[in-house]
Amino acid sequence: MIGFGARLHAAMASRGPLCAGIDPHPALLAAWGLSSDVDGLERFSRTVVDALAGQVAVLKPQSAFFECYGSRGIAVLERVIADARSAGALVIADVKRGDIGSTAAAYAQAYLDPSSPLFCDAMTASPYLGVGALAPLVDTALANGAGVFVLALTSNVEGRTVQHARTEDGRTVAQTVLDELAALNAGADPLGSIGAVVGATIGATGHDLSAVNGPFLAPGIGAQGATAADLRTVFGSALSAVLPSTSREVLRHGPDPVALRAAADRALAACQSVLTTV
Numbered sequence: 214m215i216g217f218g219a220r221l222h223a224a225m226a227s228r229g230p231l232c233a234g235i236d237p238h239p240a241l242l243a244a245w246g247l248s249s250d251v252d253g254l255e256r257f258s259r260t261v262v263d264a265l266a267g268q269v270a271v272l273k274p275q276s277a278f279f280e281c282y283g284s285r286g287i288a289v290l291e292r293v294i295a296d297a298r299s300a301g302a303l304v305i306a307d308v309k310r311g312d313i314g315s316t317a318a319a320y321a322q323a324y325l326d327p328s329s330p331l332f333c334d335a336m337t338a339s340p341y342l343g344v345g346a347l348a349p350l351v352d353t354a355l356a357n358g359a360g361v362f363v364l365a366l367t368s369n370v371e372g373r374t375v376q377h378a379r380t381e382d383g384r385t386v387a388q389t390v391l392d393e394l395a396a397l398n399a400g401a402d403p404l405g406s407i408g409a410v411v412g413a414t415i416g417a418t419g420h421d422l423s424a425v426n427g428p429f430l431a432p433g434i435g436a437q438g439a440t441a442a443d444l445r446t447v448f449g450s451a452l453s454a455v456l457p458s459t460s461r462e463v464l465r466h467g468p469d470p471v472a473l474r475a476a477a478d479r480a481l482a483a484c485q486s487v488l489t490t491v
Contacts, residue, residue: 217303217335217360218404221428224270224303225456230488231481232271232305232430234460235261235293237278241461245468251285254278257467258293264470265463266300269477271334273305273458291330303334305362305430311339313346321353325361335360337410337430341375344393351397351407360406362430365390366420368412368437388420398426404454413439413447413457422451429455434480435462441483457484 237257239249245260247253258274266272272293279290297304310320323329324336335354338347340363347363354361366376366387376387384392391409398405405427411418413433422429429448433439434457441457448455459480466472 214358216358216401217354217406218398218401218408218427220334220358221271221303221360221456222404228268228270229481230456230484231269231477232273232456232458233261233265233269233463233477233480234307234432234458235272235274236460236464241464241467244465247468251282251289254282254286255289255292258289259296260468260470261464261473262293262296262300264467264473265477266297266302268474269302269481271303271305271456271458272297273307273460275460276306276308287331294331294333298334305360306331306333306336309337309339309364310350311342311347313342314349317346318349318353321349325350325353325357325359327357333359335362335406335408337362337364339364340390340393344390355406358406360408360428362408362410362428363390363394365394365409366411366415366418368414368433368439385420387418391420391422391425394427395424401426404428408456411447413437413443415447416443417446422448425451425454427454430458431455432458432460434459434484436460436465441480441487444484444487452488455488457488 237254242249242253274293279286294304306324323331338361350361378386394407397407408428410430413431463476466476
């Protein structure tokens, strides 16, 4: 079985290093002239998948914007995942789950087990009940050729209080997360399957990113204020493992699929100009 890290590495090489978010929040639905209901949600999501799933390496639906419509919204998410993967894109479910024991195992079954209608190539997860508590997610992912992206250094101001706090050995909480991810990815080639979420907006981190040996999901390009050039400041020698992520910067050009594809092309070109000069 080919692991997620190897599959992501290949997808980034063939399609380019870009993750396009699918964030159907009400303001975007309105900007597209769509109703803020399940019908609008489905039209928005289907347009993005049809326009981009055959082009970009990764699509990342934000689960919250589907969950808020209840079971019908989840049904749309299931179709988004299946259709995007059928068109050749990898799918990261942006769900930020984190729990312990049997609950963590149930989340793993939902998103990382091929028998589930929500099965994705990877999911996002929160480590603040302990990275070790994510073992059910990690084990299920590795058993099924999937991946997990663990929050490490996020772009929201509130995150610094926890992530930059110092542990007894002097490391920051974020560094302990990164070190545990590195241990999970030890020996993987060309890339481990357990990645880290590190915001593109945060500037120089002061943390050691080079040893993780897994992919970095880097949200924040575009509407959140980061540019492709900021990736060099944030990631330094780890640039080759970076998957930049942008949502509104591309989505605001819809509903015209040609305009969506052109916007994704521009975002990719800007990222490649930085990531291919390491």
